[in-house]
Amino acid sequence: xxxxxxxxxxxxxxxxxxxxxxxxxxxxxxxxxxxxxxxxxxxxxxxxxxxxxxxxxxxxxxxxxxxxxxxxxxxxxxxxxxxxxxxxxxxxxxxxxxxxxxxxxxxxxxxx
Amino acid sequence: xxxxxxxxxxxxxxxxxxxxxxxxxxxxxxxxxxxxxxxxxxxxxxxxxxxxxxxxxxxxxxxxxxxxxxxxxxxxxxxxxxxxxxxxxxxxxxxxxxxxxxxxxxxxxxxxxx
Numbered sequence: 001x002x003x004x005x006x007x008x009x010x011x012x013x014x015x016x017x018x019x020x021x022x023x024x025x026x027x028x029x030x031x032x033x034x035x036x037x038x039x040x041x042x043x044x045x046x047x048x049x050x051x052x053x054x055x056x057x058x059x060x061x062x063x064x065x066x067x068x069x070x071x072x073x074x075x076x077x078x079x080x081x082x083x084x085x086x087x088x089x090x091x092x093x094x095x096x097x098x099x100x101x102x103x104x105x106x107x108x109x110x111x112x
Numbered sequence: 113x114x115x116x117x118x119x120x121x122x123x124x125x126x127x128x129x130x131x132x133x134x135x136x137x138x139x140x141x142x143x144x145x146x147x148x149x150x151x152x153x154x155x156x157x158x159x160x161x162x163x164x165x166x167x168x169x170x171x172x173x174x175x176x177x178x179x180x181x182x183x184x185x186x187x188x189x190x191x192x193x194x195x196x197x198x199x200x201x202x203x204x205x206x207x208x209x210x211x212x213x214x215x216x217x218x219x220x221x222x223x224x225x226x
Contacts, residue, residue: 036217043116043203044155044217089154098207099145099168100215102154 006090006103021075023090031093033073038087116218131191133221137206144187149201
């Protein structure tokens with residue numbers, strides 16, 4: 001069935017380091033792809049999205065490109081900040097319903 | 113600029129009691145989704161509703177769980193005879209229409225079953 005796989009955490013970085021969080025999805029149809037961020041004790045906030053192949057979503061310095069050939073949607077940021085510490089979830093739309101399918105989440109910890 | 117609202121934010125129940133979780137979608141949104149997040153896990157889809165209709169309940173346990181989204185008022189997720197395994201964060205999301213629409217999430221209700 002439809003699924004999303006993302007790298008396990010935690011990812012621990014120093015401030016201003018480069019960030020990559022890998023995400024791959026099963027290739028049923030052409031789903032929309034999303035990255036959501038969850039800060040401690042809060043709900044999920046949409047970080048960025050892409051709706052078709054080769055689209056690049058970007059927001060707050062984060063970017064992810066919809067790669068159909070590798071079924072990937074890796075999240076990147078050139079220079080992380082302490083305030084980026086959170087759990088990041090990759091998600092895809094499903095083939096024939098509107099539900100979202102989430103990866104297990106990757107915890108990012110950024111130290112000064 | 114009210115987003116998705118959920119209440120209560122925290123709910124404590126003893127085994128065998130009922131839990132009622134409420135979700136008010138973004139104004140003008142008629143599609144509501146409920147997800148459950150177990151500790152240290154990702155979110156799992158439970159149910160998708162439009163006004164007065166259940167569209168997809170494939171992720172909801174067949175027993176003890178029910179959901180509704182009446183014509184007036186919030187969406188309700190109801191868990192009867194709660195067990196410890198029901199302890200989780202329950203998130204509601206809404207969107208304005210079907211299709212490849214962004215879902216906007218509420219802050220969640222954290223249910224603890226003693």
